[in-house]
Amino acid sequence: MKYVVYLGVCLTSVSAFAQEEAVQDMSDPLAVYTQVGIGATDKGLNLKVGQTYETGRDDTAAMNIIEVKGFLGEKVGWQDGNDDSVDSLRFRNFHVNLTSGRGTQLDVNYDIASESGSASYSLIQALPQMGPVTVYPLxxxxxxxxxxxxxxxxxxxxxxxxxxxxxxxxxxxxxMSDKLWLNYNPMWFTTLSGSDSYVDFGLEGDSNVLKHEVALSYQFTPRFNARYFANWSQNEDFKDGGHRLEFNYQL
Known part of the structure; x- marks a missing residue:
């Protein structure tokens, strides 16, 4: 954890010298911006790099994000049985229509130990804000x-x-304030087709599963924030789920 806190302090110092123009709202799930991030989890360190790119259209924005998860687990993680190798990889591609508030997401996850993963394509729509609450159905x-x-x-x-x-x-x-916000991201998964064993037991030993994610975030500067995440499901208690502290900097 001390490695992550040190890096977070370094990012805070760097952000003080960054220019403030054209900064995106980092609390918006559909915001597109070039970024770097590092986090500490029970399985080790996570590293995230995101890069925007031109779409050829003025009304759309896009970016790719690559995450390397669970490295240095023996030294930094607090879960039994960790090693220092990378646990998993994640790639995401986002496209957002800046006029309609509609986005698309390609999400690919790969677990190295089991040599297995998933790939999904989703549509996301920002709905009108209701006081302090905004929802983005997917x-x-x-x-x-x-x-x-x-x-x-x-x-x-x-x-x-x-x-x-x-x-x-x-x-x-x-x-919750100009700098503090809370996210709750429930996702329900259900099998559609495939082998009998997958259709009946492919999602955490069942044909469907409800997964939860909660994040509490604080924006130190327009370019730098810290976020605490908790992930669990209907088959896993909150305390037994995944927990991480993440620092993000917008380049």
Whole structure:
């Protein structure tokens, strides 16, 4: 944890010298901006890098985000059995229509140890703000993949797609002050097709699962914030879920 706090202090110092023009609202789930971030979790450190790019249209914005998760787990993480290697990778691509407030998200997750992951494509729509509350409903489709093996653990024919799923949920934001906000992001997943075992048990041992994410964030400067995240599901208690402290800086 001390490594993350030190890096967070460094980012705070750097942000004091940054120019303030054209800064995006970092509390907006549909905001698009170039960024770097680092976080401490029970599994180790996470590193995030996001880069905007030109779409060729004045009314749209886009960015790619790459995350490397769970490295230095033995030194920094507080979960038993951690090692220092990378646990998982995540890639996201965002497109946002600046006029309609509608966005799209491609989200690819890969777990290195199990050689498995998922890829999904979702639509997100910003609804009119209601006082301090803003919601961003989401609906999407995805597929799971795995490096298939037989009962002896032999990898026979490469990656397979055991099934597909749908996701319905929302990003929610409550502005508590100009610098402090709370997010609640429930997501319901259900299997759609695939092998019998995937359709019946592919999502945490069931055909569907409700996942929760809560984040409490504080904006130190227009370019720098700190965020605490908690993730759990209907099959996992809050205290047993994933917890992380994250520092983000807008370049």
């Amino acid at each position: 609906v999407g489709l995805g597929a799971s993949f795995i490096n298939a093996a037989n009962s002896e653990g032999e990898k026979l024919f490469g990656y397979a797609l055991p099934g597909t799923f749908a996701v319905v949920g929302t990003y929610g934001k409550v502005a």
